[in-house]
Amino acid sequence: MALTRRQALKSAGAAVAAAGIARPAVAQKNPILVGYLPALTGPSSSTGVGINRGIQLAIEEINKSGGIDGRQLELITRDTQSDPTKAVNGAAELTRGVKVSAVFGPVNSGESLAVVPLLARTNTPQVHPCWVDTLTDVKKYPMCFRNAPTNQQIGGASNRYVVEVLKKKKVAVISDTAGYGTASLNAYVPMLKQMGADVVYQASIDAANPDLKPEILRMQSAGAEAIMPWSVNAGFLSRIINTRGQLAWDVPICGQTTLGSGQTKALLEKPEYWAKVYPNNFRPVCYGAGGKLPDRTVAFLDRLKSHKIDMGDTLLWWIALGYDSPNMIAQAMKAVGPEPEKLVDYMNQLKDFPGVYGDISFTKDKHDGYRDDQVVMVEANSLKDGAFNLAPGYGA
DSSP states (O other): OOOOHHHHHHHHHHHHHHTTOOHHHHHTTSOEEEEEOOOOSSTTOHHHHHHHHHHHHHHHHHHHTTTBTTBOEEEEEOOOTTOHHHHHHHHHIIIIIIOOSEEEOOSSHHHHHHHHHHHHHTTOOEEEOOOOGGGOOTTTOTTEEEOSOOHHHHHHHHHHIIIIISOOOEEEEEEESSHHHHHHHHHHHHHHHHTTOEEEEEEEEOTTOSOOHHHHHHHHHTTOSEEEEEOSOHHHHHHHHHHHHHTTOOOOEEEOGGGGSHHHHHTOSSGGGGTTEEEEEEGGGSBOGGGOOOHHHHHHHHHHHHTTOOOTTSOHHHHHHHHHHHHHHHHHHHHHOSOHHHHHHHHTTOOOEEOSSOEEOOBTTBOBOBOGGGEEEBOGGGOBTTBOBBOTTOOO
């Protein structure tokens, strides 16, 4: 007797059940979507380019090792192009269209200032590495975590180095006009004054300005003993260094980590102009006594070399930060799954996550995870394999 269509479907359903192939189990093998908002192009892309190399390596390793309980992590990337408006558009697409489980980024503060409130409104867990202090607030943004230092930590390390180690009292502070630059200048000038420094020059200048000589001459005529630039724009920073060199003005330049990037180095008119340039950096990815890196960092560097990941135009800490971030998110997902509330509860209790870039801890009341003692200053012209020697005056 021929089977009816209903009987055939019923019979097929019974066979599937007997074989133990339940539809919900199949659905659980779908990839877990994680949003990613780097600046891969545009004037502030140096950070994003480096971070992206670490991100891609981490995602590859996580998935090769089985993913999250057999589910692959799928990175959904939207290039912010160093533009806050594009960052907002990308964030809206990730949360409302793609509906990702969590977001890493943006990686520049100017873009994060626009994106963090949007992600908070959509109840999306977010991890970002941006330094502007207001970018974490457990009351306003309870799902937002920072796995990097704050402006206060960065500025504090730089200011202490200039005033207490180099013994410079007359300081010139310059930034670009992007959100990060202006926020940094506004935060650091009062800090310097509280330390007894005399800020003899301060200004925010368009990063596209091709001629910074008038500004450098103003600093010089004001009697500045040190220049402190705040920008992630390698072109802007290189013009400051080049102009100081052209004027043969023997003052130290101390400030943002991009001062020591390969992109900045490539724009210098003479290699010797990099002398007495001291960028912020991070002790876990710096050469200590005897020119040695920490064991954890050495092992990471070996993996980068085995994967032929280029470090000539970037910094080790950017790659390390990129590598640590999806690993930290994956650790949380392996423990509690991808549901937003559970992820946040887990992150609120994270203690000493062992990142290459640094150990990270959060509490329910503190979503700034980086330790003060990991923030240091380094010698820009000691760059090797993306890492630096500690600046003169630091212990081992």
